[in-house]
Each structure stands twice: as structure tokens, then as C-alpha cells.
Amino acid sequence: MSQLQSQPKKIAVVTGASGGIGYEVTKELAKNGYMVYACARRLEPMEQLTFQFGNDSVKPYKLDISKPEEIVTFAGFLRTNLPEGKLDLLYNNAGQSCTFPALDATDAAVEQCFQVNVFGHINMCRELSKFLIKAKGTIVFTGSLAGVVSFPFGSIYSASKAAIHQYARGLHLEMKPFGVRVINAITGGVATDIADKRPLPETSVYNFPEGRDAFNSRKTMAKDNKPMPANAYAKQLVKDILSTSDPVDVYRGTFANIMRFVMIFVPYWLLEKGLSKKFKLDKVNNALKLKQKNKDD
Numbered sequence: 001m002s003q004l005q006s007q008p009k010k011i012a013v014v015t016g017a018s019g020g021i022g023y024e025v026t027k028e029l030a031k032n033g034y035m036v037y038a039c040a041r042r043l044e045p046m047e048q049l050t051f052q053f054g055n056d057s058v059k060p061y062k063l064d065i066s067k068p069e070e071i072v073t074f075a076g077f078l079r080t081n082l083p084e085g086k087l088d089l090l091y092n093n094a095g096q097s098c099t100f101p102a103l104d105a106t107d108a109a110v111e112q113c114f115q116v117n118v119f120g121h122i123n124m125c126r127e128l129s130k131f132l133i134k135a136k137g138t139i140v141f142t143g144s145l146a147g148v149v150s151f152p153f154g155s156i157y158s159a160s161k162a163a164i165h166q167y168a169r170g171l172h173l174e175m176k177p178f179g180v181r182v183i184n185a186i187t188g189g190v191a192t193d194i195a196d197k198r199p200l201p202e203t204s205v206y207n208f209p210e211g212r213d214a215f216n217s218r219k220t221m222a223k224d225n226k227p228m229p230a231n232a233y234a235k236q237l238v239k240d241i242l243s244t245s246d247p248v249d250v251y252r253g254t255f256a257n258i259m260r261f262v263m264i265f266v267p268y269w270l271l272e273k274g275l276s277k278k279f280k281l282d283k284v285n286n287a288l289k290l291k292q293k294n295k296d297d
Contacts, residue, residue: 009035009057011087011135013078015065015124016094018045020192021142024234025091030057032238034089039063039074065094065120066112075127087131089241092121092164093142099196099219102155104204110156117160122167136179138241141168143186143249145259149271152279153218165249172248181246185237189227189254195219210287214280221279228254 012029016022018040026038026046030053038046039061046060061077064070078087096116098109125139132139146154147161168184175182200207200215217224236252251257262271276282 008083009033010089011035011037011082012089012091013037013039013087013124013128014091014093015039015063015120016142017049017060018042020194020230021187021190021233021237022091022093023049024230025093025237026058027053027231028234028238029089029241032242035059037061037078039065040094065124066096066115068119068123071120071123071127078128078131082131084134085131086135086137087128088135088137089140090124090128090132090137091140091142092124093140094120095142095194096160097194097196098156098160099153099198100156100201101153101204101206101215104201104206105156113156113160114163117157118163118167121164125171132180133175133178138181138183139168139171139175140183140185140237140241141165143168143184145186145188145253145256148186148263149259149275151218151221152275152281153215169248182248183240184249185240186249186251186256186260187233187253188251188256188259190233191227191229206284208287210280210283214284217280226254228252 010033012034014022014026014029014036017026017036017038022038022040023045026036026049029036030049035056036058038049038058040046041062041064043060043062046058049058050060052058061074063074079085094116096113098105098113100109121141131137141164143165144157144161146158147163147165150158165184165186168182172182172184196219200212204211206212206215233253240250240252251260276285
């Protein structure tokens with residue numbers, strides 16, 4: 001038996017693995033010799049992964065990270081099943097969109113967004129930390145450009161991603177003494193199905209023709225800007241995982257590196273002006289001014 005064959009497989013946990021980035025990262029990890037616990041609320045979409053790679057490479061696990069008790073149960077499951085109690089990779093990928101005007105986001109929508117995008121990942125890190133420390137493993141977060149730039153009608157989502165960016169950066173520093181790497185993947189356009197399909201509330205202050213047009217242009221932002229295929233993104237991220245380098249932030253996906261430098265060198269007032277034009281808020285502004293003028297006349 002060769003040395004490669006005799007080496008035990010590295011073990012990964014990937015959340016949000018039923019589609020998009022999580023699905024493709026699971027595939028790429030399996031190709032690179034990992035055994036992956038592919039976690040998601042729905043198991044059916046991951047059956048093809050088990051069929052393709054075998055149950056010794058991909059093991060679907062039903063998990064809703066917005067429910068802390070399910071994370072505790074999963075940690076208990078891993079405690080029983082991980083060889084030597086070691087987990088080599090935790091990929092915090094599960095995500096919840098929230099595309100609404102800032103004034104229209106309900107308590108329920110805000111809580112669900114933060115429960116998945118922030119609290120769920122924090123809980124996963126805490127409950128699985130002993131396994132990662134024992135393996136001197138790697139923790140990855142699917143961050144977002146939205147956590148760096150607050151795009152129109154995405155303030156809640158942006159706030160959740162900014163929060164997890166800062167958590168990842170703090171965790172990166174705190175985990176160094178234990179030999180655990182932390183990677184925050186600040187993600188640009190990637191072809192996934194995360195786009196929010198909920199309509200503009202009828203009571204919204206944007207519920208007039210120009211407002212609805214601006215809102216709809218934001219909802220189609222990702223697919224309108226040549227997003228990177230999810231499998232190409234996954235290949236880049238798995239290279240980051242397999243690398244021995246230890247940056248906290250990596251920029252991946254369409255426009256990620258461009259926006260990285262825009263945020264450094266472009267004054268915010270100028271960036272805001274560009275965003276207003278791109279997302280048709282300039283037309284909203286003109287329509288409201290005209291309405292006020294007609295009212296005054």
C-alpha cells in the first residue's frame with residue numbers, strides 16, 4: 001500500500017452544501033481526498049454527491065444552523081464519529097439573503113438573516129472548536145463584498161456580513177496560538193440561487209414605478225454582472241484551503257478584487273454617486289423631486 005493510500009482522509013464540515021458554493025466546495029474537497037460532512041436543511045440535493053463520490057467521501061447531514069440545539073446535537077455526533085476527535089476543516093458557508101429597503105425589513109427578516117449569517121457561524125465555531133484545535137485545522141467563512149460596500153436595498157444583509165467579517169478577523173488572531181487558520185473569503189459575484197425572491201412590500205415608500213424599478217434592478221444584481229461559476233469559485237477556495245499561507249481575507253468572485261481597490265482609493269461620496277446611478281436611485285430622486293414640485297405648484 002502506498003503512503004498516500006495509507007494516510008487517513010482529512011475531514012471537513014461544509015454548511016449550506018445543498019447548492020451553489022457549498023455544493024461545489026464539497027465536490028472539490030472530495031476530489032482532493034477529503035471526507036466531507038455535507039450539511040444542509042435539505043438532504044435530497046446532496047444525494048448525487050454521495051452517488052458520485054461514495055459514502056466514504058461525502059456524508060450528507062441534516063442541519064439548520066439557525067437552530068442552536070441542532071448544532072449542539074451535531075457536535076455530539078462528531079464527538080462520537082471523528083477519528084481521534086480531529087476536524088481538519090469547518091467551512092461556514094450557509095447564508096440567508098435579505099433584500100429589502102432598510103425601512104421595510106421586519107424583525108422576523110432581520111432576525112433570520114443574522115441567525116444564519118452571524119449567530120449560526122459563531123455557534124458552529126464554538127461547538128466544533130475542540131475538534132479543530134486538536135487537528136490544527138482551518139475555518140473558512142463565505143464573506144461578501146456586501147460586508148465591505150453597503151449596496152442599496154441590502155443594508156441588513158450587508159450588516160450581517162460586516163459582522164461576520166469582524167468576527168472572522170478577531171478569530172484569526174485568537175486562533176493563531178492554537179495553530180488553527182481562519183480564512184474570510186470576501187466574495188463577489190458567484191452564480192448561485194441565493195437571490196432574494198420576496199417582493200417589495202406594498203407599504204414601502206419605494207412602491208411607485210421608479211422605486212420598484214430600482215428595487216428590481218438590485219434583486220438581479222448578481223446575474224446581471226457576469227457572476228463567476230460556482231465550480232470555478234470552489235476551485236479557488238480549495239486552493240486557499242490547501243495552501244500553507246495564512247491571510248485572514250481573500251477576495252474571490254467577480255469584481256471582488258476591483259471593489260477591494262475601489263474602497264481604498266475612491267472617496268465614499270463618489271462611490272455613493274456611482275451606486276446611485278447603477279441602481280437607478282438617481283431616477284428615484286428625480287421622480288420624488290418632480291412629485292414635490294407638482295405638489296408645490
